Amino acid sequence: MSNAPDGMERLQSILLGSLDKSPGVIKEIRQSLTPDGRLLDAGIDSLDLMDFLLRVEDEFRVEIEQDEYPKLVSLRAILTYLSAREQVSEPAGDLGTTTQRTS
Amino acid sequence: MGFTDYLKDPTLGGVYRKIRKHFGIRESAYDVTSACQLRCDGCYYFQGDKYQVRDNRNAEDWHELMKQERERGINFVNLAGAEPALVPRILEACYQEIPSGCIFTNGLKPIAPNIKYRIHISVWGDETGDSIYRKLANGKKGPYCLPNQLKNYENDDRVVFVYTFNRENVTQVDNVVSAIHEHGHKVTFNVYSSPEKHGSLLSLGESIQESETDSLERIREKMFKMIVDYPDSVLYSYYNAFVHTHPLSLRKQFGCPYPRADGGPGIGTTFRSYRANLTHVADHNCCVPDTDCSQCRHYAAGSAIVSSKLSMHAKSERLFRAWLDYVDTYLSIWVMGYQRETNFLCSREDVEAFAELPCNGNQETHVGWEHAKP
Numbered sequence: 001m002s003n004a005p006d007g008m009e010r011l012q013s014i015l016l017g018s019l020d021k022s023p024g025v026i027k028e029i030r031q032s033l034t035p036d037g038r039l040l041d042a043g044i045d046s047l048d049l050m051d052f053l054l055r056v057e058d059e060f061r062v063e064i065e066q067d068e069y070p071k072l073v074s075l076r077a078i079l080t081y082l083s084a085r086e087q088v089s090e091p092a093g094d095l096g097t098t099t100q101r102t103s
Numbered sequence: 104m105g106f107t108d109y110l111k112d113p114t115l116g117g118v119y120r121k122i123r124k125h126f127g128i129r130e131s132a133y134d135v136t137s138a139c140q141l142r143c144d145g146c147y148y149f150q151g152d153k154y155q156v157r158d159n160r161n162a163e164d165w166h167e168l169m170k171q172e173r174e175r176g177i178n179f180v181n182l183a184g185a186e187p188a189l190v191p192r193i194l195e196a197c198y199q200e201i202p203s204g205c206i207f208t209n210g211l212k213p214i215a216p217n218i219k220y221r222i223h224i225s226v227w228g229d230e231t232g233d234s235i236y237r238k239l240a241n242g243k244k245g246p247y248c249l250p251n252q253l254k255n256y257e258n259d260d261r262v263v264f265v266y267t268f269n270r271e272n273v274t275q276v277d278n279v280v281s282a283i284h285e286h287g288h289k290v291t292f293n294v295y296s297s298p299e300k301h302g303s304l305l306s307l308g309e310s311i312q313e314s315e316t317d318s319l320e321r322i323r324e325k326m327f328k329m330i331v332d333y334p335d336s337v338l339y340s341y342y343n344a345f346v347h348t349h350p351l352s353l354r355k356q357f358g359c360p361y362p363r364a365d366g367g368p369g370i371g372t373t374f375r376s377y378r379a380n381l382t383h384v385a386d387h388n389c390c391v392p393d394t395d396c397s398q399c400r401h402y403a404a405g406s407a408i409v410s411s412k413l414s415m416h417a418k419s420e421r422l423f424r425a426w427l428d429y430v431d432t433y434l435s436i437w438v439m440g441y442q443r444e445t446n447f448l449c450s451r452e453d454v455e456a457f458a459e460l461p462c463n464g465n466q467e468t469h470v471g472w473e474h475a476k477p
Contacts, residue, residue, distance in 0.1 A: 020123045046369030047126040050413045054106035069414060 007079050008035060014059055015052050015075075019044070035076040053078070106417045115420075115427065118444060122430045125438060128203075130179040130370070130407075131172060132390055133377045135165075135193045139185030141209060141245055144236045145227065145267065148185045150298040151393035156380040162196040168381050169200030176373060179437075180204035181390070181403070182220070184379060188212040194220075205437055210252030221439055222261045224252050226290075229275040249279060253286050263338060263436055265402065267293040269306070270318040273325050280329055284336040291338040291436050292326055294319075294347050294400035298393045306398075316350050323348035327451060340432045340447055341454040342425035346409055347400045353408045354396045360411045361389035361404075364396055370407055406433045424448035425457070 012033060019026050025043065032042045039049055053072060057064055062085050064072070072078045110116040137154045139146075148154055159165070172180070180201050187194060188208050197204070198218045206214060210224035227236040230247045237245030256262045264283050266276055283290045297306040313321075326344040329337050349356055354364060360371045363386060375383040376392050387393075390403040409429050416426035428449045435443035 020120065020126075040369075045126055046411065047123075047413060051106075051123075054414060054417050058105035058107040066414065 007082065008075060010059070011056065011075050011078060014055050015039075015044075018052050018055050019048060033075065035079075036074050038073050039075070040073070056082070104420060106423070109417070109420050109423050112420075115423065115448065118427045118431060118448065122427065122434060125434055125441070128179045128438075129176045129373055130181060130204075131177050131373070131375045131377070132181040132183060133168075133197070134184040134379045135182050135187045135197070136160075136184040136190045137379045138189050139209070140189075140211060140240065141186075142238045142240050142242070143209075143227065143245065144238065145269070145295060146185075147298065147391050147393060148183070151387075154185065154379075156378045156382070158379040159381050160190065160193070162192040164381060165193045165196040166200060168377070169197050173201055177201065178203060180220075181207070183207040186212070188214050191215055194218055203439070209248060210255055211246075211248060213255045216259070219261065219439055221263060221437055222256070222259070223263050223265045223436075224256065226252070226264050226266045226279055227269075228272040229278040232272040232275045249282060253282065253288070256288070257286065261439065262288055264288055264290040265293050266290055267295050268322045268325075269295040270313065273318075273321050276325055276329060280333055280336065284333050289336055289338050289435075290333075291402060291432075292329075292343070292347070293402040294322060296352075296391065296394045296401045296404075297398040299395045319348040319350060338432055338436050338443070340425075340428035340449065341451045342429050342449050343405070343432055345425075345454045345457060346429070347402070347405055349400075352397050352399045353401075353405055354399055357408050357412050357415065359389075359396065359399075359404070359408055361407065363387060363389035363392065369411060374407075402436075405429075406437065409433075421449065421453050421456070425453065 012030075015033075016026055016030055019029065021029070029043045033039075039052075040046065044052070050069075053064060053069065056062075056078065060082055062082065064081070068081060072081060110119055134148070134154075137148075137156060137158050139148070142149060169180070178201060180197055180203070182194060182197060182204060183206075184190075186209055187206050188210075189212065191214070194206065194214065195218065198220065202219070205221040205223055206218075207223050207225070208214065210222075214222060226249060227233045229249070233249060234245060234247040237248060239245050252264070264279075266279055268276070280290055295306065323344050326339060326348070327341065330339055330341065330344070346353065346356060353359065358365050360369065362371050362374055365371070374388055374390075376388045376390070377383045390407065391399070391401050394401060394404075409426070410433055413426065416422040425448075428444075428447050431443045434441045
């Protein structure tokens with residue numbers, strides 16, 4: 001069994017690592033993040049979201065089409081997009097779980 | 104090379120981290136009065152029907168609105184109108200509730216020094232042009248405002264002069280910027296953008312003498328010269344000049360995030376443009392509500408439009424440098440106390456290389472010339 005983080009954890013890690021906010025604010029964001037919740041509702045502004053998606057592009061070595069940006073509103077939506085591009089496996093669990101999808 | 108690689112460059116990473124501290128600006132616009140001493144050609148306020156409202160001059164009501172706006176997440180107010188300096192109690196009310204913002208004024212009446220908003224003072228030309236475009240409320244020829252503006256705001260670090268280029272006043276900018284420089288003030292540039300329904304003698308549209316493109320090229324060349332000649336006084340980058348004098352409007356180049364246009368996840372959901380009676384109309388929610396979007400090269404619009412397009416500018420390091428210059432410049436124009444970088448990251452040569460790129464030519468949506476391979 002791999003110790004590598006699953007896709008959702010990886011996305012969360014990139015997101016929280018990219019934020020230029022105080023530790024308290026980042027903690028609040030971490031607590032309000034859910035796989036399906038809108039990132040903008042979790043205290044992330046639109047430019048932070050753009051910054052995050054650009055880092056995801058680099059991390060997953062994928063170029064996200066401009067038209068897709070408006071659809072990538074949640075971690076799940078991003079993961080689904082990446083999965084469709086065969087860049088990452090999509091877990092079924094909540095954030096922070098270590099469940100790996102098996103195939 | 105990708106976005107994270109650009110950030111590893113100490114200079115680019117440093118500027119990015121500096122500007123990023125301001126990503127959380129949430130702005131809206133408020134016409135605080137429909138009164139003005141002047142009726143200038145080219146004034147955006149007296150276009151459309153937004154001035155045909157009954158002003159709310161009750162400072163307590165403005166306090167209440169600002170409280171509501173603050174609760175809505177707004178942390179930066181743009182106070183315009185006709186002439187905001189004529190309603191000092193309302194400015195005070197706004198400042199007490201939301202202490203970051205900008206006031207747009209003709210500069211003829213000083214604004215109280217305790218209101219530490221940015222103050223943008225409009226300039227339409229030198230003594231030959233300003234007094235033609237400026238008109239009194241009775242339609243008679245108006246004053247040449249610059250001497251009074253400079254006198255009223257001497258040694259006032261809140262002030263940025265805004266020189267609006269039109270097809271007639273390009274050469275007049277030399278005298279204006281020279282005077283502003285001598286007084287130790289800052290100046291930035293605007294490009295006249297036609298209103299939706301009524302033409303103006305200031306419009307850049309086709310004339311007998313010159314095409315719109317030629318006018319824009321002349322303006323761009325003059326902007327470049329001013330940047331070189333007055334590096335400490337002119338708040339404008341080469342990339343600012345490029346995008347604001349591009350043959351395509353800002354919306355056609357980039358799309359537009361304001362609610363009135365395409366909308367978007369940030370400003371597209373939060374920006375409102377309140378009238379002097381404290382109402383706002385969804386269809387008008389943008390920084391210059393009666394401007395023809397297909398002609399919009401407005402400096403305030405660009406500040407939101409270009410700045411919001413980080414992803415478009417992450418396609419190459421040169422574009423990212425240009426974007427950093429633009430946002431760094433924009434913040435120095437709008438945010439009190441913000442110090443911009445001493446040197447540009449994107450040179451004139453870089454910008455002129457952009458101009459050589461092929462344009463995709465889709466006039467209806469943002470064409471994204473920057474999508475072309477650098």
